[in-house]
Structure formats: C-alpha cells, structure tokens
Amino acid sequence: MGLFNKLKQALTKTREAISDKLAAVFKPGRKLDKSLLQELEDILLSADVGLETTDHLIAKLQEAGRKVGPDADADALLREQVVALLREAEATPPPQGAPHVVLVVGVNGTGKTTSVGKLGKYYANQGKSVMFAAADTFRAAAIEQLKIWGERSGIQVVAGLPNGDSAAVAVDALQAAANRNTDFLIVDTAGRLHNKANLMQELEKVSRVLKKRQEGAPHEVLLVLDATTGQNGLNQAREFTRTAGVTGLILTKIDGTAKGGVALAIAHTMKLPIRYVGYGESLDDFDPFDAEKFAESLLGERAEASAN
Amino acid sequence: MFDDLTSKLDRVFRNLRGVGKISESNIRDAMADVRRALLEADVNLQVSRDFLARVEEKALGQEVMKSLQPAQLFVKIVHDELVALLGEKEARMGTAKKPPTVIMVVGLQGSGKTTFCAKLARHFKAKGRRPLLIAADLQRPAAQDQLQVLGESIGVNVFRGESKNPVEVCEAGLRHARKISLDPVILDTAGRLHVDDELMNELDRVRKGTEPAEILFVADGMTGQDAVNSAKAFFERLSFSGVVLTKMDGDTRGGAALSIRAVTDVPIKFMSVGEKLDQLEPFHPDRVAGRILGRGDIVTLVERAQATLDETKAAELEAKLRKADFNLQDFLDQLKQLKKMGSLTDLLGMIPGMGARMKNVQVDERALKHTEALILSMTPFERERPQVLNASRRKRIAAGAGLSVQHVNRMIQQYDQMVTMMKQLRKAGPGQVKRVFGR
Numbered sequence: 064m065g066l067f068n069k070l071k072q073a074l075t076k077t078r079e080a081i082s083d084k085l086a087a088v089f090k091p092g093r094k095l096d097k098s099l100l101q102e103l104e105d106i107l108l109s110a111d112v113g114l115e116t117t118d119h120l121i122a123k124l125q126e127a128g129r130k131v132g133p134d135a136d137a138d139a140l141l142r143e144q145v146v147a148l149l150r151e152a153e154a155t156p157p158p159q160g161a162p163h164v165v166l167v168v169g170v171n172g173t174g175k176t177t178s179v180g181k182l183g184k185y186y187a188n189q190g191k192s193v194m195f196a197a198a199d200t201f202r203a204a205a206i207e208q209l210k211i212w213g214e215r216s217g218i219q220v221v222a223g224l225p226n227g228d229s230a231a232v233a234v235d236a237l238q239a240a241a242n243r244n245t246d247f248l249i250v251d252t253a254g255r256l257h258n259k260a261n262l263m264q265e266l267e268k269v270s271r272v273l274k275k276r277q278e279g280a281p282h283e284v285l286l287v288l289d290a291t292t293g294q295n296g297l298n299q300a301r302e303f304t305r306t307a308g309v310t311g312l313i314l315t316k317i318d319g320t321a322k323g324g325v326a327l328a329i330a331h332t333m334k335l336p337i338r339y340v341g342y343g344e345s346l347d348d349f350d351p352f353d354a355e356k357f358a359e360s361l362l363g364e365r366a367e368a369s370a371n
Numbered sequence: 372m373f374d375d376l377t378s379k380l381d382r383v384f385r386n387l388r389g390v391g392k393i394s395e396s397n398i399r400d401a402m403a404d405v406r407r408a409l410l411e412a413d414v415n416l417q418v419s420r421d422f423l424a425r426v427e428e429k430a431l432g433q434e435v436m437k438s439l440q441p442a443q444l445f446v447k448i449v450h451d452e453l454v455a456l457l458g459e460k461e462a463r464m465g466t467a468k469k470p471p472t473v474i475m476v477v478g479l480q481g482s483g484k485t486t487f488c489a490k491l492a493r494h495f496k497a498k499g500r501r502p503l504l505i506a507a508d509l510q511r512p513a514a515q516d517q518l519q520v521l522g523e524s525i526g527v528n529v530f531r532g533e534s535k536n537p538v539e540v541c542e543a544g545l546r547h548a549r550k551i552s553l554d555p556v557i558l559d560t561a562g563r564l565h566v567d568d569e570l571m572n573e574l575d576r577v578r579k580g581t582e583p584a585e586i587l588f589v590a591d592g593m594t595g596q597d598a599v600n601s602a603k604a605f606f607e608r609l610s611f612s613g614v615v616l617t618k619m620d621g622d623t624r625g626g627a628a629l630s631i632r633a634v635t636d637v638p639i640k641f642m643s644v645g646e647k648l649d650q651l652e653p654f655h656p657d658r659v660a661g662r663i664l665g666r667g668d669i670v671t672l673v674e675r676a677q678a679t680l681d682e683t684k685a686a687e688l689e690a691k692l693r694k695a696d697f698n699l700q701d702f703l704d705q706l707k708q709l710k711k712m713g714s715l716t717d718l719l720g721m722i723p724g725m726g727a728r729m730k731n732v733q734v735d736e737r738a739l740k741h742t743e744a745l746i747l748s749m750t751p752f753e754r755e756r757p758q759v760l761n762a763s764r765r766k767r768i769a770a771g772a773g774l775s776v777q778h779v780n781r782m783i784q785q786y787d788q789m790v791t792m793m794k795q796l797r798k799a800g801p802g803q804v805k806r807v808f809g810r
C-alpha cells in the first residue's frame with residue numbers, strides 16, 4: 064500500500080510539475096549541460112517520442128552544445144530539431160486524381176470514421192465536391208455512423224450491406240464518384256490490428272481493386288493514429304505502410320493530455336508526414352498539420368524570457 | 372529497430388557472464404537496459420523509475436552477484452516484481468446487496484467500452500443471468516445502434532431511453548430492469564476526455580443516480596505514457612473499482628497495464644482480446660508481465676490450441692513441442708493445425724524468446740499452400756530426414772510442386788526456425804515448461 068501512495072504522490076507531482084519543469088528547463092541562462100539534457104530526455108520520453116528519436120534529438124543537442132558552447136539556447140535548438148524532423152518527412156503532395164481517392168486506415172477506435180467526416184467537410188469548405196465510401200462493413204453500426212457524418216455536411220455516402228465485401232463497396236463508390244465528376248472520394252475502412260494477416264489482406268484487396276479501376280488510386284492513404292498511442296504506433300505505421308502504402312498520418316485526440324509524440328518518432332524513422340490533426344468530436348475540430356504548433360504542444364510554449 | 376527485452380537481457384547477461392564476476396556496476400548496466408525495455412513497452416517513465424529502484428534494491432541485496440546463473444535470477448526478480456505490481460489475478464466482480472447489480476463502464480473515446488459492455492453481457496448470460504444493456508452514449512453518432520446490434524447478436528435486451536440526458540436514460544433503464552427483474556444492468560457511457568469537466572461531472576451524476584456496484588475503467592492496451600494521466604483523473608472522479616484492458620490481441624507490449632495499476636491500485640479485471648464478443652479473458656498478471664518483458668505468451672498459445680484442436684491433437688502438439696523432434700511430415704500436419712488457431716505470425720509471437728527473432732521473418736499465410744505442395748512432392752524418406760535435402764533433391768521437389776528452388780529453401784528455413792523455436796521452448800527451463808503444460 065505504502066508503495067502505491069508514494070507512487071501516486073510522485074505522479075501527481077510529475078504531472079503538475081511538467082509545465083514548471085519546462086519553464087525550469089528553458090529558464091534563461093541555463094547551461095546546456097548534462098543535467099539539462101537529462102531533463103529534456105525525460106520530457107521527450109514522457110511525450111511518447113520513444114527512445115530512438117529521443118536519443119537522436121539529444122545527440123543533436125549535444126552536438127550543438129559542443130559547437131556553440133554551454134550558452135547555446137537549448138529551447139530554440141530543440142524546437143528547431145523537432146521541426147526539422149517533421150519537415151524532412153514532408154512529402155511533395157501526391158498528384159491529384161479525378162476523382163482524388165483517399166483511403167483512410169488504422170487500428171480499431173482511433174477516429175477513422177470521425178476523421179473521414181471531418182476531412183470531407185474540410186474539402187467541401189474549399190468548394191470541392193466530396194463522396195464517402197462506407198467500406199467498414201464489419202463494425203456494428205459503422206455504416207449508420209458514417210451516414211450521420213455525411214448528413215451533417217451534405218456529403219453523399221455510398222454503402223453496401225453489413226458484412227458485405229468492402230472492396231466491392233469501394234469500387235462501387237469509385238464508379239459513382241467518377242460518374243458524377245466528384246472531386247474527392249474518401250473511403251472509410253474497418254479498424255483492424257496490423258498483426259492480423261487476414262484483415263490486412265482484406266485491406267490490400269481494397270487498395271488493389273481501387274488501383275485496378277483507376278490508375279494512381281488510392282492517391283493518398285492516411286493512417287489514423289490516436290495521440291494516446293505509445294510505441295505500438297511504430298508497428299502500426301510499419302505494417303500499414305507495408306500492406307496499404309500509407310502516405311501520411313492523421314493524428315487524432317490531441318485535445319486530451321497525450322502529446323502524440325510517437326507521431327514524431329514515425330516521422331523520424333519512417334519519413335511519414337503528419338498531414339492532419341483532430342482535436343475534438345465535432346466536424347470542425349480538424350486542421351492541416353502545423354509543425355511549429357506540434358513542437359509547441361510537445362515542448363510547451365516558448366518561454367518569453369528565453370526568447371529574448 | 373526496437374529489440375524486445377528478451378534479446379536485450381540475453382545480451383546483458385551474456386555480458387555479465389563474460390566478465391566472470393558481477394559487480395554493482397554490471398548490475399547498473401543491466402538495469403539501464405531493463406529501463407529501456409520498460410520504456411519501449413510503454414511503462415510510464417516515473418512508474419518505471421520506481422519499479423527499477425525496487426528491482427535494483429532486490430538485485431543488489433540478493434545473491435545475484437554470487438549466483439552462478441545471474442541472468443536467470445535477474446530475470447526472475449524483474450518478472451516477479453512485475454507480477455507483484457500488476458496485482459492479484461482474476462479479481463472478482465462486485466455485486467449489489469439487492470439486485471440488480473449495476474455495472475458502469477467508462478473510459479476515453481474509442482477505448483472499447485461498447486464492445487466490452489456487450490462481451491460482459493454475453494459473459495453473464497452464459498452463466499444463466501438475464502442482463503440488461505443500457506445505451507447511455509447519446510453523443511457519438513450511431514452509438515446506440517451499435518449497442519443495439521451487438522445486443523441483438525447475443526440475445527440481450529438493450530434499453531434506449533427517450534430522454535436526451537444520459538443520467539435520465541440510466542435511471543429509466545434501471546427502473547425498467549427492476550420492473551422485469553433483469554440483472555445485472557450494464558451502462559455503456561459515452562467516451563470522454565478526463566480533462567472535460569462537464570462530461571466528467573455527468574459521469575458523477577450517473578453514478579449517484581444508479582449506485583453501481585462496480586465501475587469499470589476501459590483502457591486501450593496500446594496506450595502510451597498518458598495512461599497514468601487519464602486513469603488517475605478518472606479514478607479521482609469516480610473511484611472506479613476495476614480496469615479492463617482492451618485490444619490485447621494486438622502486438623502491444625501493454626506497459627499501460629503497469630502504469631494504470633501503479634497509479635490507481637485498482638485490480639485489472641478483464642482483458643479484451645478481439646472484436647468478437649466471445650473474446651474476453653480474465654486478467655493474468657504473469658502473462659502480462661511476460662509480455663511487458665517481451666517474453667511471449669505461451670500459455671495463451673496453448674490455451675488457444677486447446678480451444679481449437681481436439682484433445683488428442685492438442686496432446687500430440689504438446690508432446691511434439693516438448694520433445695522438439697519434428698520432421699517435415701509433422702511440420703505439414705502441424706502447420707494445418709496451427710493455421711486453425713490463428714495467424715502464424717501471431718502464434719510465433721507468443722513463443723517466449725521468439726518475439727525479436729521472429730520480428731523480421733514474415734510468415735506468409737499463403738505460403739502454407741506452397742509448403743503443402745512441396746512436402747507432398749517429397750519422398751517419405753525426405754520428409755523424415757530433411758537434412759538429406761541436397762541441391763538436386765531440392766530441384767526435383769521444386770519441379771514436382773511447380774515452384775522454384777527458392778521456395779524449397781524458404782520452406783526449409785521456416786522449418787528450421789520452427790525447430791529452433793521448440794528448442795528454445797525446452798530451454799526456457801523446467802519451471803516455465805511446467806507452468807505452461809502442467810495444467
């Protein structure tokens with residue numbers, strides 16, 4: 064019992080201290096020394112950045128420390144490094160298809176269907192015509208769920224029957240979108256764990272039949288990553304990329320306290336860009352990704368004093 | 372990229388062995404690697420720190436330094452400490468003094484609450500109870516439909532209220548259950564963030580209105596460092612009485628289990644291991660400890676074998692695995708049996724010590740057909756003694772199966788891996804094997 068109480072206290076302190084800690088770490092005049100690096104390491108690890116990418120960033124800072132000396136502005140340097148990693152992963156936007164087909168994939172419950180709704184609204188706001196394909200035929204009421212999102216922003220949903228063939232739904236939708244000269248077709252797929260070979264093969268099939276119907280489709284494959292996910296996110300990215308050719312990430316649920324640091328690790332190790340972020344359960348809680356803002360949420364706002 | 376702890380510890384202990392006598396600094400080196408492994412398994416940073424302090428104390432205090440097998444002893448200390456912290460197994464569910472027993476299910480968005488509610492209802496129904504599911508998520512599009520569909524699939528009543536207020540829906544549902552004697556009553560609440568004060572207050576009102584005997588916090592097994600924040604916040608508001616860890620059918624190491632347990636001291640009562648409604652298991656701390664350490668989950672493997680294969684076949688499999696003598700004919704038979712149990716990649720991942728080794732070996736399920744064709748084109752002699760397969764034999768076999776020599780080579784390689792894997796299993800030590808096969 065004693066242990067748990069102690070631990071609880073320690074954790075409360077950790078949590079409450081994290082912003083204080085950031086302020087302390089980036090206090091003006093603090094030397095870029097071993098103890099500062101240690102603290103930075105803790106911050107990154109606590110944000111799910113993971114060991115590999117954390118080690119990389121710390122090594123970069125050390126290097127800078129050696130070059131510039133202990134008076135180097137650690138705060139600015141770290142931010143630069145984080146942003147640089149994210150920029151490196153940015154790809155040239157994929158060639159536009161007509162219709163432009165976006166396949167949305169990911170493990171269970173990350174926010175795929177919600178993100179499909181949001182992305183559709185985002186395109187629609189730019190005056191584009193959009194259609195949804197309800198290719199999650201497995202999850203109970205998944206089709207109804209997508210239909211409600213479609214209704215909310217006046218986007219048509221092509222759906223089949225529960226437990227039907229998801230590839231067939233995708234192809235039907237592509238046909239319908241082509242017939243109507245729709246600008247964007249967004250395909251919602253069932254959540255699946257990346258270690259399930261049969262489910263991954265099903266996804267591969269969806270992607271394959273789309274390609275067969277239209278050269279270059281799916282033009283984008285977006286992996287929806289829940290910001291609370293830990294290091295398993297790396298496995299997710301690796302496996303979905305292998306089967307479905309992921310081109311970018313949608314990072315969801317950043318309205319909570321999780322920072323989504325594993326997305327940085329994915330960007331670093333796999334050179335996969337974060338394309339969008341979701342921060343709520345309404346249609347408009349969605350934005351294109353912004354590297355500076357992400358760095359800020361990861362590391363806290365840049366302290367005024369040290370900005371001088 | 373990330374090695375699992377098994378290979379890491381292997382290396383550490385090989386290093387330890389190499390220096391002959393173990394010093395405190397050797398142990399500190401080993402601790403550093405254990406720390407990395409815990410972090411890779413998503414154990415919270417602070418939780419791992421406290422955990423490591425305990426392990427180090429034990430390791431230094433005990434006879435590790437004098438032990439002839441420091442590696443084994445070290446692993447044992449780490450493992451036992453993990454099990455101790457993960458807590459008792461198969462904690463019981465609370466019941467109300469006067470029925471119906473209300474079970475309230477809460478958690479973050481998308482963690483698996485609705486699916487778990489249906490699984491729990493199914494679990495009770497199988498025990499002869501008459502559960503009621505209350506659809507109290509009025510927020511997520513089609514959430515009530517989802518519960519309804521799931522309820523229908525298992526023949527359990529689902530209550531959908533008229534009210535737009537979840538507190539009222541729960542109260543009305545509870546009255547309904549009392550009237551027609553349904554018990555237990557399971558409340559599926561909307562997912563919410565622990566930082567959303569308004570919605571957290573709403574849960575508190577549901578609790579006051581229904582006086583649940585059990586409040587279960589459903590957490591995604593893939594959660595990272597943030598697990599402590601959400602669990603703690605939910606716990607402070609609701610004092611939940613149990614934890615459910617979901618999506619444990621994935622390849623997550625599940626360090627969140629330790630983090631949540633450490634901050635709340637509440638038992639983990641169930642593990643959800645799939646989307647289908649019968650995929651619910653009691654919590655086994657020793658297995659999860661093994662997972663966190665990357666040591667695989669041989670018990671689940673054997674259980675799955677027992678559930679899928681008939682008893683004689685299961686006994687045969689056990690014997691084969693135990694003896695690790697295994698020719699290509701057996702390989703063919705077993706591949707067919709194994710395939711029934713799930714994906715091979717999954718299964719191999721459950722073998723202790725295999726996690727890292729198998730990581731880069733892609734087991735292509737479709738290759739099973741090839742394997743079958745290849746083995747069928749071998750002579751019985753060749754099947755029994757794969758070591759005789761020289762180049763010309765391989766060529767003949769490939770031609771017979773309509774495949775290339777590479778296919779033959781790959782298949783033999785797979786077979787060799789399987790044999791290694793079984794040797795590994797034997798080496799895992801009598802304790803482990805007994806634990807696995809002894810019941």
Ligand SMILES: Nc1nc2c(ncn2[C@@H]2O[C@H](COP(=O)(O)OP(=O)(O)OP(=O)(O)O)[C@@H](O)[C@H]2O)c(=O)[nH]1
Binds near residue numbers: 173319342481
């Ligand atoms: N707070 C928050 N909740 C979100 C966000 N995106 C999605 N959600 C919620 O997360 C839950 C799961 O979202 P879905 O869109 O159904 O997830 P999914 O990936 O389609 O789930 P499956 O199809 O079952 O695999 C729902 O309760 C959503 O309202 C977000 O950015 N922030």
Ligand SMILES: Nc1nc2c(ncn2[C@@H]2O[C@H](COP(=O)(O)OP(=O)(O)OP(=O)(O)O)[C@@H](O)[C@H]2O)c(=O)[nH]1
Binds near residue numbers: 478479483644
């Ligand atoms: N593989 C796997 N999937 C699961 C498990 N439990 C739930 N799921 C899936 O995870 C997704 C989300 O599950 P839900 O039960 O809808 O989650 P929820 O917590 O009710 O979600 P909200 O109500 O939106 O907060 C669905 O696709 C489920 O099928 C599990 O143990 N394993």
Ligand SMILES: [Mg+2]
Binds near residue numbers: 175177202205253254
């Ligand atoms: Mg969905």
Ligand SMILES: [Mg+2]
Binds near residue numbers: 484485508560561562
């Ligand atoms: Mg739900």
